Amino acid sequence: xxxxxxxxxxxxxxxxxxxxxxxxxxxxxxxxxxxxxxxxxxxxxxxxxxxxxxxxxxxxxxxxxxxxxxxxxxxxxxxxxxxxxxxxxxxxxxxxxxxxxxxxxxxxxxxxxxxxxxxxxxxxxxxxxxxxxxxxxxxxxxxxxxxxxxxxxxxxxxxxxxxxxxxxxxxxxxxxxxxxxxxxxxxxxxxxxxxxxxxxxxxxxxxxxxxxxxxxxxxxxxxxxxxxxxxxxxxxxxxxxxxxxxxxxxxxxxx
Numbered sequence: 001x002x003x004x005x006x007x008x009x010x011x012x013x014x015x016x017x018x019x020x021x022x023x024x025x026x027x028x029x030x031x032x033x034x035x036x037x038x039x040x041x042x043x044x045x046x047x048x049x050x051x052x053x054x055x056x057x058x059x060x061x062x063x064x065x066x067x068x069x070x071x072x073x074x075x076x077x078x079x080x081x082x083x084x085x086x087x088x089x090x091x092x093x094x095x096x097x098x099x100x101x102x103x104x105x106x107x108x109x110x111x112x113x114x115x116x117x118x119x120x121x122x123x124x125x126x127x128x129x130x131x132x133x134x135x136x137x138x139x140x141x142x143x144x145x146x147x148x149x150x151x152x153x154x155x156x157x158x159x160x161x162x163x164x165x166x167x168x169x170x171x172x173x174x175x176x177x178x179x180x181x182x183x184x185x186x187x188x189x190x191x192x193x194x195x196x197x198x199x200x201x202x203x204x205x206x207x208x209x210x211x212x213x214x215x216x217x218x219x220x221x222x223x224x225x226x227x228x229x230x231x232x233x234x235x236x237x238x239x240x241x242x243x244x245x246x247x248x249x250x251x252x253x254x255x
Contacts, residue, residue, distance in 0.1 A: 003113040003193075004092065005042040006082050007033055008075040009099040010050040015243050020054050020099050022247055025254035027061065029241060030054060032102035032254075034063040039106035041113070042095070048082035074217060077203040083196050090197030093117060098190055102250055103238025108191065111231045116193035119229040122152065124221055125193035127231045128186040134171040136187065143188040143216060145230060153228040156188055156216050186230075189237050192218075198226065 009020040009030045016022065020030035027035075030047055037045040047065040049055045050072070058065035066085045072078040079096055088094065095113050097104055108127060116125035128145050131137050137144070140158040148154055155161065162183060164172050172179045194202075208223030210216075221228060241247050 001114060001117040002043050002092070003041075003117075004086070004088065004094045005037040005040065005045040005097055005109060006079050006094050007037065007045070007047045007097050007099050008078045008082075009047050009054050010070075010078070011053065012050075016241065016247065019241065020049075021057055022241070024102055024247075024251055028057045029102050029247075030099045031058060031061045031063055033097060033099055033104060034058065035061075036102065036104045036106055037097050037109060040109040041106075042109065046082065046086065047099070048078050050078070074203065076199065076217065079194070080200050080203050083199060088196045090195070090200070092196045094194050094196060094199065096192040096194065098240065100241040101191075101237070102241065103253070104191070105235065105237065108189070108231075108233060108235075108237065111233065112191055112193045115229050115231045116195070119152075119227075121227055122229040123195055123198040123226040124218070125229040125231065126153070126218070127189040127191050127233055127237075129189060129233045129236050130173075131185040131187050132236075134169075137171070137185050143190075145186050145188040146183070147186070147230055147232075151230050151232060153218075153222065153230050155222070156214070156218055158214055158216070161185070186232065187236075189233070190240075 013019040022029045024032050034045050047058050048068050049065050050070045055065040055067050068078050068081045112125050137160045144161050145156045146154045146161050173184045205224050208220045211219040
């Protein structure tokens with residue numbers, strides 16, 4: 001199948017200023033992300049930048065970048081503009097890879113793209129992996145997702161879902177035979193596949209009340225009746241970069 005990887009990148013970051021340009025072993029972070037994405041089966045990889053500095057940094061390393069408006073309220077708006085700048089047709093597929101994932105697995109990008117290609121009933125695709133600990137399940141900074149029988153998202157939440165009546169306060173998936181048929185809790189991985197036509201529509205959909213409560217943009221799609229297919233991967237993704245501490249941890253991996 002044919003698909004494009006889009007990497008939104010903006011300079012403004014409250015916890016890590018100029019994050020896309022953060023140096024990782026002599027290479028800007030956003031370029032590191034693009035280099036990983038280029039190893040996928042994508043036809044092309046494009047950085048959707050909000051500044052000339054990011055475009056220049058990408059160009060210096062041979063990475064394609066387009067300059068988008070600096071005032072977009074969300075990454076989805078930036079991606080929609082990038083689709084227009086690239087002249088992508090509504091029927092094409094794009095994969096949104098976050099610009100702070102310098103260790104993104106190229107195989108995961110391919111899996112998300114191929115899943116969307118196979119699921120004509122879905123407007124989006126994404127990924128998840130099994131949660132390992134009760135601490136992770138209870139952490140509101142870890143987004144959870146529950147699925148139906150076809151691995152389509154039913155709901156995303158910062159809360160511990162699914163909740164259990166009989167195993168309250170326990171890691172029920174470690175409870176032995178009594179829980180062997182119960183679903184494993186899943187951590188959502190922030191990578192998305194979109195059909196371009198839906199991506200153009202998404203930013204103008206009214207915000208969903210649940211989206212405002214949870215501060216999870218993907219709930220807008222579910223609220224308005226659009227379906228999201230989920231690839232469950234056996235491998236947890238590499239660490240992303242949100243803070244200076246995250247950046248130092250990733251830098252050590254490139255030494």
